[in-house]
Amino acid sequence: METVIELRGVHFRYDPDAWVLEGIDLSIGSAEYVVVGGANGSGKSTLGYLLNGLIPHFVEGELSGNVIVAGHDTRDLAVVDLAAQVGLVLQNPEAQLFNATVAEDIAFGLESFGGEAALIDEKVIEVAASLHIEHLLERAPDGLSGGEKRLAAIASVLALEPSVVVLDEPFAELDWEGVALVRGRLRNLHRAGKTIILIEQRLQSAIEEATRCIILEDGRVLFDGTPAKGKEIFAAKQLIVSYPQRVPRMVPNDPPILSAHNLCRQMDGETILKEVSLEIRRGESVALIGRNGAGKTSLIKHFNALLKPCSGSVVLFGENTRAKRTSELAAYVGLSFQNPHDQFFKLRVDQELRVGASMHKGVDDEWIDRVLHIFKLGGLLDRSPFRLSEGEKKRVALASIFAAQPPMVVLDEPTVNQDGYFRRALVRFLAKLEEFGFTLIIVTHDLEFARAATDRWILLEAGEVIADGSPRAVSEKLHALPGQPTVDHTQWTSREGHTLGKAQLG
Numbered sequence: 001m002e003t004v005i006e007l008r009g010v011h012f013r014y015d016p017d018a019w020v021l022e023g024i025d026l027s028i029g030s031a032e033y034v035v036v037g038g039a040n041g042s043g044k045s046t047l048g049y050l051l052n053g054l055i056p057h058f059v060e061g062e063l064s065g066n067v068i069v070a071g072h073d074t075r076d077l078a079v080v081d082l083a084a085q086v087g088l089v090l091q092n093p094e095a096q097l098f099n100a101t102v103a104e105d106i107a108f109g110l111e112s113f114g115g116e117a118a119l120i121d122e123k124v125i126e127v128a129a130s131l132h133i134e135h136l137l138e139r140a141p142d143g144l145s146g147g148e149k150r151l152a153a154i155a156s157v158l159a160l161e162p163s164v165v166v167l168d169e170p171f172a173e174l175d176w177e178g179v180a181l182v183r184g185r186l187r188n189l190h191r192a193g194k195t196i197i198l199i200e201q202r203l204q205s206a207i208e209e210a211t212r213c214i215i216l217e218d219g220r221v222l223f224d225g226t227p228a229k230g231k232e233i234f235a236a237k238q239l240i241v242s243y244p245q246r247v248p249r250m251v252p253n254d255p256p257i258l259s260a261h262n263l264c265r266q267m268d269g270e271t272i273l274k275e276v277s278l279e280i281r282r283g284e285s286v287a288l289i290g291r292n293g294a295g296k297t298s299l300i301k302h303f304n305a306l307l308k309p310c311s312g313s314v315v316l317f318g319e320n321t322r323a324k325r326t327s328e329l330a331a332y333v334g335l336s337f338q339n340p341h342d343q344f345f346k347l348r349v350d351q352e353l354r355v356g357a358s359m360h361k362g363v364d365d366e367w368i369d370r371v372l373h374i375f376k377l378g379g380l381l382d383r384s385p386f387r388l389s390e391g392e393k394k395r396v397a398l399a400s401i402f403a404a405q406p407p408m409v410v411l412d413e414p415t416v417n418q419d420g421y422f423r424r425a426l427v428r429f430l431a432k433l434e435e436f437g438f439t440l441i442i443v444t445h446d447l448e449f450a451r452a453a454t455d456r457w458i459l460l461e462a463g464e465v466i467a468d469g470s471p472r473a474v475s476e477k478l479h480a481l482p483g484q485p486t487v488d489h490t491q492w493t494s495r496e497g498h499t500l501g502k503a504q505l506g
């Protein structure tokens, strides 16, 4: 097997105070399928930047050692030559999409290779078709759903047909069909002789196709070997999550604190939400599920008046949101965005955590310290929230919502980019909040998490609520949709479980 990438004694740091990668030696051969795992902040994305030359060509920092791609040190290779060898799908798809349309984004790299216009157009359509996104080609990336952006970013890299494809958590935010589609594409590319390097948190499924597994820990290679052995190490490190069994909770039959009545929403002439009616009572924990582009994020933006219905109404804590500003509702509803970047105001983590909390009387330092502890943010307080790993950013964004203690918490994809350890910690934390009467609304594609954290599921399909009820009932409906996964119903039936002591919050 021919070596395509070699790292020799690689150290890298963004800031002078600490090395992020500390002595990486790796050799990756052609036609390997490598899955790279590790906790949040262990250095996975940084490794990705090294492979396609973002480090040292674009990302600032200090690099020592050598990264050799196709026989040349990446320092000596022009970025365009590197791009032909190694394509990187970034962890944050928004960073990869900067043109006016999806078609232009996919064509962008091909144009920099100097291809013929007609051939480029053909290639753009072919790649879009292979990822089922032809209908998005003329859309602006800004207006796409999270999953749609992800597919567009993957398409923009695959269009270049690099010999090595590196993907940094490409399945995050994808629905089940999208996951199957991308996995299938990677399998085919591998069979066709390409090298695949897949950075992934959910190793259970990803690992099946891999020929090799690398696990990073604190910037070093902890393990490099077979996927089967890698899986064992992953489990031992609690990076494969096993959730506590959920005990369904009864909530008092009070009047709803949120009710949407025939909510409709149009954008650019398209109907995004169609006569959505639902009621949520205090203390409920609800998962909002559905395919990419079904309207989940648009719907929850109506729950804190970021969006107003085109027709119909949303009544929140007894008041119609039509005449309300989001800032007036901040004491009642905390909404954590899908992309943490959209949420940050401050340049230091400790300040960011107090943005919401400072507006509320009654939030004390002790509470904020507890949140910090649970979200493991103690070591990041003086850092910029914009200069963290993606998982760390998401954690800061979530913690800043909880720090403010709004009685209703709305979370958009909270487990994306989170390692197994934290996903489990989040389930525990949410259970504790439920005990205190908080209301939780969670948009997620992560059904295992939804099963562990919520008692009611609402399924959106093409802007309509098509099922609303117990997870078991809704999953049957979900299963009936084309391309949906089978859900193991035996898991719902057991009531054995597990209550959390107060001590576990501290």
Ligand SMILES: Nc1ncnc2c1ncn2[C@@H]1O[C@H](COP(=O)(O)OP(=O)(O)OP(=O)(O)O)[C@@H](O)[C@H]1O
Pocket: 014, 015, 020, 038, 039, 040, 041, 042, 043, 044, 045, 046, 047, 091, 386, 387, 388, 389, 390, 391, 392, 417
């Ligand atoms: N732009 C940056 N500036 C300074 N430090 C950074 C920057 N990006 C990442 N870091 C730090 O480098 C370390 C490794 O980050 P990296 O993004 O490579 O981790 P990761 O394994 O990809 O994590 P995640 O699972 O959260 O995506 C972390 O401690 C992180 O805080």
Ligand SMILES: [Mg+2]
Pocket: 044, 045, 046, 091, 168, 389, 390, 391
């Ligand atoms: Mg990362």
